[in-house]
Amino acid sequence: MIPWISKAKDDDVAVSSRIRLARNLKDEFFPSIMDDLAGDRVYNKVKGMFDTVDNYSFIKMKDVDPVEKHAMVERHIMSRELENSKSGGIAKLDNESVVIMINEEDHLRIQSITPGLEIEQAFGVIMDIHEPVKSQFAYDDQFGYLTACPTNAGTGMRASAMLHIPGIIMTGQLPNISNTIAKMGMTVRGIYGEGSDAVGNMVQLSNQITLGLNERDIVDNLKSVASKLIANERNARRLILETKASQVEDQVMRSFGVLKYARRLSSKETISMLSDIKMGISMGLITGIEHNELHSLMMDTAPCQLQHTLGKELIESERDIIRADMVKKALSNTKEA
Secondary structure, X not given: OXXXXXXXXXXXXXXXXXXXXXXXXXXXXXXXXXXXHHHHHHHHHHHHHHOOOOOOEEEEHHHOOHHHHHHHHHOOOXXXXXXXXXXXXXXXXXXXXXXXXXXXXXXXXXXXXXXXXXXXXHHHHHHHHHHHHHHXXXXXXXXXXXXXXXXXXXXOEEEEEEEEOHHHHHOOOHHHHHXXXXXXXXXXXXXXXXXXXXXXXEEEEEEOOOOOOOHHHHHHXXXXXXXXXXXXXXXXXXXXXXXXXXXXXXXXXXXXXXXXXXXXXXXXXXHHHHHHXXXXXXXXXXXXXXXXXXXXXXXXXXXXXXXXXHXXXXXXXXXXXXXXXXXXXXXXXXXXX
């Protein structure tokens, strides 16, 4: 089970919350124009800042095999961009609730992730990490913290919530909601950030503006909009049950039957059908499993994470067989309500 995932507030809709700070060291070029020597120097400086704090484990990307690197992307503890960084690395706590990406787009991307809509907890953790070292970062009195991308300048903070919104998607509300959110300085993206898809009816809500706002404003805005989206999603589910009960029940139970008895499952169909199961739990159609267990199962059955857990590389057909067995065991105590 993914270690940071547990039962949490609003986890029928909110899968996770995250705060991420972009920071750059003083007197160092941004990663986009650094040579390998400068990249190694930045890595060592960051290691020196955090090496004796909170038992971080440091890992250089060049020492990690491709399967494990992509498994970390699937676990949402690092970005796709960091995979190919020659001087990149991460520092992480054992439960992976705190991760520091080194030499991605910026020298540091400090991330705190929590289950459900626990954005306040993630914010508190980030501020505790940042306060003792903030004097070492590039800062301008007019523009705030300096970042590789100008849109991140100011606070350099991205606050986000991963939300499961099948009701909003099924009722066709997402385009209008996305447009309204954009006017509020926020955006809706896929589960792996910019340019990714809304896999399994999950989207990532995050702020777009970091300049001209303080950290407290960003957190409060994210929490407010996320709470409204959660309320909209619950209303959409009630509407679906009132108007399309047989259709949604059939969809949920078909997925339930396939997941409980299939001998082979692809990654794509697994996350799609687990999304149906999650909706079924919320609608009272299925019992015997918690939302957080499904969240972990979605990540555990991803292609590279599955291989990482088993400690060996597998061809696609082997993964499909093992994945089906994992899902079957996870759903062994579930039943139709």
